[in-house]
Amino acid sequence: MDEYVTSEFLRLVGLVQFTRVTKIPGYDPQPELDATAAEFAEHQQQKGRQKSKAAQAEWQRRADALDARLAELESRGKTEPRREIVPTGRTFADEWHAANTAGKRAMLIDAGARLDVKRGTKGGWRMLDLRRVEFAITGELDPCIGEAAAMAGHLAAEDNPDHAPTPGAKAHRNLTPQTLATAA
Known part of the structure; x- marks a missing residue:
């Protein structure tokens, strides 16, 4: 066998x-966009609760980073998987x-x-x-x-010159440049 x-x-x-x-593999930014938007919304709820200037600066740094990430994800297009x-x-x-x-x-x-x-x-x-x-x-x-x-x-037909002719084909014998010119 x-x-x-x-x-x-x-x-x-x-x-x-x-x-x-x-x-x-393809890429769809939507799940990551949704998760980042949810994190940003939760972060926004904390606005104004910071008492120190250092905490306020850290809150703003985090808000800016999340906003930049959202902008980056929104600029990306969905890519389909391919082979x-x-x-x-x-x-x-x-x-x-x-x-x-x-x-x-x-x-x-x-x-x-x-x-x-x-x-x-x-x-x-x-x-x-x-x-x-x-x-x-x-x-x-x-x-x-x-x-x-x-x-x-x-390829087998080319190797075997004795094969049967193709239906509808015409064969020319004794081809010379003159007979080719008159046939054309």
Whole structure:
């Protein structure tokens, strides 16, 4: 099973570029703004209760600091959390071969890989019966898998000059600069 899953996983996504996803948390100043405003309101209730000039100066210093903090928080905008996708320059195959068992398992889980095995017949099979298994990857890699399959088909067609022509395509034989000029 391990060999089958490895070969199928690498066949489907081996050439796909591996990326790192960095989650950047958002910021909402509103909770801190509310807490600071409540602290400022409570501080304002203490106004005039100070008897000494030093206490009055300290009260005013604290009031000014809370006011400045409120102004700073009001100037900040809300930032939504986001994901940043950074290409690594490596393929899934590169990462697979460099990973240990736990890393490979994590790659399969993250990719949404699934292996379905149908019930077999009695008889003690010694080899994997491919008619009983189905490997699929669903999730974020679906578009990449389709792109990689299309690219592999295109490359295979280029490598095999005897492939069937594309429907609707016209082939020119004995192309020379003169025939190209008249065809254009």
